[in-house]
Amino acid sequence: MLVTEAQGKALLRAAAVTTPSSHELRSLDEVRDCRVDFPVAVKAQVAAGGRGKAGGIQKANSPAELESAFAAIMGMRFGGEAPASVLVESWLDIERELYLAVAIDSRVGGFSVLYSPRGGINIEDGPPPLSYPVGLARNFRAHAFRALLEPVESDAKVRERVISTARRLLEIAQANECTTVEINPLVVSRGGALIAADAKVVLDEAAAFRRAATAATIATARDKAEREIRLCEEANLMLVWLDGEIGLISGGAGMTMAAMDAIDGAGAQPACFLDVSGNPTPAGFGLAFDLLDRAPNVKGILVSMFGGGLHTDRVARTLVELLARRASSKPVTLRLNGTRSDLATTILGEAGHRNHATLEMAVADIVKKVAGARS
């Protein structure tokens, strides 16, 4: 779970990593009351990337410019999200911009430290950053990182400060259970000090049971999430809206993606990733159908479940009941395979529904139905 720059910087400051002096402002009144030395950077606070390129960071040279920047930014949307606040920071006197991050790296089985002597918003266009595979945070070794840095960073003073800061970032990630702590840019000031001008911090949601701050962030995000996503999370379904027209109800993350790809392979597009394996009950399927029936872009629904531990005959009974009292006329295609699927086919058949033998047949069927309904 990505947190805002302001939250991320609070974690940095708690571990004595230098950040610019800043004010987080939520209203025009706060903007008017705030005393700052101009110029300042005015930065949208959203838990989404790409903010800088989207105009979410502006420079203000006067109170009037600050007010208008605040109003402009608060009116923007970033990845669909409205900023809850802006961060107003003293404008930095920049000698050089570095990139420094610690992040979980699956091939390392733990953390890697990433460094580039040329950071900033175009970091992704340059060569990939240097990667120091650390593993467990406690395996960080200054001398090992130094040996890797020497060919990349020629300024010995900067090198030593980068090493200290990297150790600090690992301590932050460990103590707060973050999967990413990225500083881009890490500014070398004219005086030679390193200042974290931005912070991208991702908290490990799985640690919420022992991290009150993570639990609170998840709760806040849930409150802010759109209603459908929240309903699904509460019901233990996993929903991601997509741009297509085929409403997909499936089981398991991997098979749901496989079904999405199969829909694409048949010339259509999925309208969602919707995994009901966490709650394959009348309540779970009921919510899934309700959401897809109401969604205007969904033109038809495909239910595809492969029964492993799941008994597909139970799913069939659930679907028969649900379809009987459903009001929507959007076409539906069913495919239940695996454990007790013969019985499922019988149950569906008796109620007048066809159980398709394979995912591919079911996909072809729903794509045809949706195309037919359109023409």
Add this chain to the structure above:
Amino acid sequence: MLVTEAQGKALLRAAAVTTPSSHELRSLDEVRDCRVDFPVAVKAQVAAGGRGKAGGIQKANSPAELESAFAAIMGMRFGGEAPASVLVESWLDIERELYLAVAIDSRVGGFSVLYSPRGGINIEDGPPPLSYPVGLARNFRAHAFRALLEPVESDAKVRERVISTARRLLEIAQANECTTVEINPLVVSRGGALIAADAKVVLDEAAAFRRAATAATIATARDKAEREIRLCEEANLMLVWLDGEIGLISGGAGMTMAAMDAIDGAGAQPACFLDVSGNPTPAGFGLAFDLLDRAPNVKGILVSMFGGGLHTDRVARTLVELLARRASSKPVTLRLNGTRSDLATTILGEAGHRNHATLEMAVADIVKKVAGARS
């Protein structure tokens, strides 16, 4: 550095250790505005031990009792310290009181976990708690602790919850750099849950350079400390006031204690532990003399320095100058030994001061002078 219960409990809550619901109150207005369900516990917030036995924890059954308990507690002193606030907590329905702590143990070279199935304010009168030597926090093993707990704690449910809580306390100690995290009592509620009814947390002051919270706590304590202690800390002298009459200026913690003991051995008592080895300059000695000359209980001053790296001739010159312009008539005895002490003896002698050859001779001299001044 011991923090208050309220600060300690904030650390516990951040790691999802259950604490009673509470309000920290600083004024009678806050007390009157506070909505609580009675009865409540009213607890002095001081960074000092022995609060319970000294009357710093009271029960209040009504708003009127809460007001009077607040007023009473805010008027008390604990180890010389005035409470900055009281914590008002819901009165717990207690099934049993346990003791659980993690603390640095020098023979273990790291943390030990301490547990007693009978906690509470009389813990020190009972048998010593069970000690599980962990070392590095990451070496905690639930199964090893469980094996130690089995003969001591017969309730399997309590045992498992104690194990989980112990792991959590170690994580807190590690993430916040605490040398002690002690919960006494850890309450078993009627429902079987474990609730931290108190918290004694000691922060490692040496970690202040990378822990903003520790640095802030030290700064607050320094602001609250008496003026003399603060002046010494700022000047890099180490001062502890004692009850005796011999003002002792010495070098190094061990030798300062040795000199204290020698004074005791000669039938007198030291007025202070005052180690000037961190700043053996005119400024350091000047401050030391200034404090001791002003202290009414100090009847005479002993300066005892053993020069290792320190050049005692420089100290002699400093003392000659200082004594020449000193206004106080309290007797002074000098003893400079070690590096260049022959020269020191000459310098002192030329100015009319005697350099005693040994600590014992110097102690005998100042004790005699003080006794003479008294009679």
Add this chain to the structure above:
Amino acid sequence: MSILLDSDARVLIVGITGKFGTFSVKDLAQSHTRVVAGVAPGRGGQAIEGIPVFSSVAAAMQETHANAALIYVPAMVALDAVLETIEAGCPLIAYPGDGLPVLDAMEMRAAALEHGAHLVGPNSPGLISPGKAKLGFMPSFCYAPGPIGVISRSGSLSYEACFRLSQAGFGQTSVIGIGGDPVRGVNAAEAIALFHDDPETRAIIYLGEIGGSEEYALADYAKRPDAKPSAALLVGRTAPAGKKMGHAAAMIGSYADSWAAKVEALDRAGVVIARDLDGLSAAAASALARAMKPAA
């Protein structure tokens, strides 16, 4: 042969008194897997479905000579249970649970490596060597013995993929779920090495997805001159960037995470690519056909 798990498996279930643990006793028995002991602290001396329960893993290992453990405990005590099992000397452990903090996964992985144990999971159905033994909760009817080693990041995908392979006559030496989390016990590179060393495995099928970098381990392997032939099906071709697709690790954060980048790397390394689930059996046949040919 097979990897890690064979018909001599003597399985210990940690958390045997829980719902999953008790279910698993019956399920494993149906898969001809010998369950010899259960562990539940404070419950030593009891029995569950006829299986003796011990209060510690060490006691269970000593009494029953278990050599594989299946761990069904909640995420908040999973690290404790896995460390206890590793340190009791158990050489093979499956922890299927999901929702495990990644720091705990890192500790588990490090402890397993340090003790030379193999940990399967977290967030995985476990490991099965069809016809021999099962250490997990995958549906046994999906599997059949045969010459293919299967590695999968997704439980659901592996069930259906193996069901299709088995139906098409492509049985498996072993099927290992390396799990959907970013940090895991046995990872792709290690699973590949195990299959490489297993004489009965003639080809490797990798069931992967977007996000993370495990797939590149297969590309690295496939470039080796002595590599066994391999095929891969990656899902998530149509997933958008920046959204987590169910699994903690299934998110496209950079180009290297994407389906296109991974497929390109695998294809260039000589891995047979199945574009869809539908093409998997053909890909398996193609890989196996290469295995038949003598090395050039």
Add this chain to the structure above:
Amino acid sequence: MSILLDSDARVLIVGITGKFGTFSVKDLAQSHTRVVAGVAPGRGGQAIEGIPVFSSVAAAMQETHANAALIYVPAMVALDAVLETIEAGCPLIAYPGDGLPVLDAMEMRAAALEHGAHLVGPNSPGLISPGKAKLGFMPSFCYAPGPIGVISRSGSLSYEACFRLSQAGFGQTSVIGIGGDPVRGVNAAEAIALFHDDPETRAIIYLGEIGGSEEYALADYAKRPDAKPSAALLVGRTAPAGKKMGHAAAMIGSYADSWAAKVEALDRAGVVIARDLDGLSAAAASALARAMKPAA
């Protein structure tokens, strides 16, 4: 003989370009100790007082075959420097600095134990084997060669105590400062074991204080039938409870921390007690006299 440090010492100074490091080069030369290399990242190729400087400990060790290191770097980078030195294979390291976070001291101690290295410190003047070599900053004139092994928690106390012992004719095999912090490299028990195994050490003198529990290690040792005779001087008899007396570990928190409790335990175990610094030479004489007698 002596413990840990002998005349074949080849000393490496980490942080040689700092004030302490540069001072130490001259000071050690005056104590007939061979300084062979210095380390300062980014300063490799320079020389300080004629000593070659390297950018890493590994490079310095390889070029100069140093076998002991003295580390003068600030507390905030001390863990990094000590880990680098341990992992470069240096068997003996003194880190004298104070103000080290206790978590870092724990990591240093664990790393030293894991690699079989001996770490002296933190918050200690180091180690000296009089007449042979010095690895620290204690004033050399206080020491003389002889049969007594000295262990001390306090720098200042050890200088004056050893000065008095030397003046009274009681020279030392080695004097080790185990430091004033609660967690240390070589601790009392380990230092005692080293002196026990050193054939030239005929008696052990322990200079301790209130707080902590290290003194009980000496009591445990003294009860052994094969123990060498020992004497102890503990300071802080007149210190109040609950106040830190300069050293991080010198605070009375419980009865066991107190002077009375420790002296009682040592006395009961047969350790000769010096009540004051003044009584130390007599205690040394008494312990040495016991060493002269054949075992009963």
